[in-house]
Every structure is written in structure tokens, then in C-alpha cells.
Amino acid sequence: MSQKVAVLGTGKIGEALLSGMIRAGWAPGDLLVTTRRAERAEELRTQYGVEPVSNAEAAKNADTLILTVKPQDMATLLDELAPHVPSDRLVISAAAGIPTSFFEARLAEGTPVVRVMPNTPVLVDEGMSVISAGSHATEAHLVRTEEIFKPVGKTLRVPESRQDAATALSGSGPAYFYYLVEAMTDAGILLGLPRSQAHDLIVQAAIGAAVMLRDSGEHPVTLREAVTSPAGTTISAIRELENHGVRAALLAALEAARDRSRELASGNG
Numbered sequence: 001m002s003q004k005v006a007v008l009g010t011g012k013i014g015e016a017l018l019s020g021m022i023r024a025g026w027a028p029g030d031l032l033v034t035t036r037r038a039e040r041a042e043e044l045r046t047q048y049g050v051e052p053v054s055n056a057e058a059a060k061n062a063d064t065l066i067l068t069v070k071p072q073d074m075a076t077l078l079d080e081l082a083p084h085v086p087s088d089r090l091v092i093s094a095a096a097g098i099p100t101s102f103f104e105a106r107l108a109e110g111t112p113v114v115r116v117m118p119n120t121p122v123l124v125d126e127g128m129s130v131i132s133a134g135s136h137a138t139e140a141h142l143v144r145t146e147e148i149f150k151p152v153g154k155t156l157r158v159p160e161s162r163q164d165a166a167t168a169l170s171g172s173g174p175a176y177f178y179y180l181v182e183a184m185t186d187a188g189i190l191l192g193l194p195r196s197q198a199h200d201l202i203v204q205a206a207i208g209a210a211v212m213l214r215d216s217g218e219h220p221v222t223l224r225e226a227v228t229s230p231a232g233t234t235i236s237a238i239r240e241l242e243n244h245g246v247r248a249a250l251l252a253a254l255e256a257a258r259d260r261s262r263e264l265a266s267g268n269g
């Protein structure tokens with residue numbers, strides 16, 4: 001029997017994951033989706049050939065349920081789902097902040113729950129999905145979760161106590177890089193470059209730097225030193241970054257993201 005997977009609350013991250021699963025070879029007929037709006041359901045059916053169903057039908061018919069609603073909507077979704085989820089279903093939550101105990105308290109005794117923090121580069125198979133087992137999830141449940149998330153990037157298992165930090169670094173991480181690219185493109189405009197050229201130069205610098213970080217085996221400090229010529233241009237820029245406290249700003253920013261993830265733990269943060 002083929003295993004069916006349902007994505008419940010198919011918004012931005014749910015759709016990114018769905019598209020990745022289809023690229024990885026999952027049969028659309030084995031994928032169920034739920035949405036709040038009928039037009040959205042139709043859009044997903046047309047684009048991916050998947051079957052829109054109600055939350056209750058998803059719970060009854062899918063072996064694995066991936067919950068991708070906002071943390072603030074999770075309690076309502078669970079109230080609706082709980083009476084329909086047999087305790088042999090694997091429930092995977094992609095919500096920031098919410099601990100596996102939140103789900104376990106609302107689902108039938110013994111239901112296996114796995115918490116995953118993916119990120120949007122799953123759209124281009126370069127995601128990072130950080131995975132933690134709840135108290136009833138076994139090795140087989142973790143392997144099943146990895147089968148779903150591995151084709152769209154890397155996976156990493158961590159104890160659940162590290163999930164808020166992982167969310168700050170990895171779940172939110174792509175946004176920091178987009179923010180930097182946006183700011184540096186503006187700097188290009190300030191220096192008189194046309195916007196499209198400034199964008200292309202910074203994006204290619206980001207891609208080149210990312211590939212070197214991943215593939216060279218060198219520490220980021222070594223890579224930066226190789227760019228930083230004595231009395232040259234780079235060190236003039238680095239001095240300004242230090243003067244403006246960019247390193248301290250990043251430490252504070254990621255700490256704030258970690259704290260926000262903790263606040264979302266109750267589902268109504």
C-alpha cells in the first residue's frame with residue numbers, strides 16, 4: 001500500500017514542501033492538502049494535481065500529517081483534528097516554537113509527533129530541515145520524516161531543546177541574507193550603479209561566497225582574510241561594519257528570534 005502524506009494548512013512553507021515532494025517523485029495521488037479557502041484548494045489541485053480534502057478527511061486517510069499552519073492557528077486546528085487522528089498516524093509539525101508536548105497533550109495517547117523546522121530554500125532543493133522526536137516518536141518515525149525532507153535539502157537531528165535556536169539560525173536564516181542583499185543593492189545605487197547591475201553583482205557575490213563556504217573546507221575568517229588586502233578596499237568597508245556594530249546587531253537579532261520562538265510555545269504568542 002502506498003503511504004499517503006497530507007499537508008494541513010498549505011500556505012507558503014506547506015506549498016514549498018509539497019512542490020519539493022512532487023519533484024522528488026511522490027505521486028500527486030498520494031498527496032492530500034487542506035486549506036482554509038476553496039480558491040486556494042483549487043489553485044493547488046490545478047498546479048500540482050494533488051487532492052484537496054477537509055482536515056478530518058486528511059486525518060482519516062493519510063498515514064503522515066504535516067501541520068504547516070501558523071503557531072497561533074495550531075490549537076484550533078488540533079481541536080478540529082484530534083477526534084479524527086488514529087494514534088498510529090505520524091504527526092509532523094513545522095510550526096515555529098510549539099513543542100511536541102503541545103501536540104501530545106491534544107492528540108490520542110501514544111501518537112508519534114516529530115517537530116521539524118524547515119526553511120524556504122526547500123523550493124530549490126537547498127533547504128535545511130532540523131528534526132526532533134517527541135516522546136512517542138521512534139527511530140522509524142524519524143527515518144520516515146527524513147524521507148520526506150531529505151530530497152529537498154539537508155536534514156539535521158537535534159534534541160528538541162535546541163529547536164528555538166535552530167529556528168533563529170536556520171528557519172529564519174534565509175531572510176537575513178535577503179535583507180543583506182537588499183541593503184547592499186541599495187548601496188550599489190548610492191555608488192551610481194543601475195539597480196539591475198547592482199542586484200546581479202551582489203547576488204553573484206553571495207552565490208560565490210556561499211559555494212566557497214560550503215565546498216572549500218576553509219573557515220569563514222580565512223576566506224574573508226583572503227579578500228582583505230593590506231590598506232585595500234575591503235578593510236575600509238569592514239572598519240565601517242565594526243564601527244556600526246553589525247556583529248553585535250546580528251547577535252542581538254538572532255537572540256530576539258530565539259526568544260520569539262520561545263514565546264510562540266503556547267500557540268497564542
Ligand SMILES: NC(=O)C1=CN([C@@H]2O[C@H](COP(=O)(O)OP(=O)(O)OC[C@H]3O[C@@H](n4cnc5c(N)ncnc54)[C@H](O)[C@@H]3O)[C@@H](O)[C@H]2O)C=CC1
Pocket residue numbers: 008009010011012013014034035036037055068069070071073076077094095096117118119120171172
Ligand atoms: N515561511 C517560512 O519560511 C517558514 C515557516 N514555518 C512555519 O510554517 C508555518 C506556516 O508558515 P507560512 O507558510 O509562512 O504561513 P502561511 O500563512 O503562508 O500558511 C499557513 C496556511 O495555513 C492555512 N490555515 C490556517 N488554519 C487552517 C486550518 N484550520 N485548516 C486549513 N488551513 C489552515 C492558512 O490559510 C494559510 O494558507 C508556521 O507555523 C511557521 O512557523 C517554518 C519554517 C519556515
Ligand SMILES: O=C(O)[C@@H]1CCC=N1
Pocket residue numbers: 096167171172
Ligand atoms: O518567521 C517565522 O515565524 C517563520 C518561522 C521560521 C521562518 N519563518
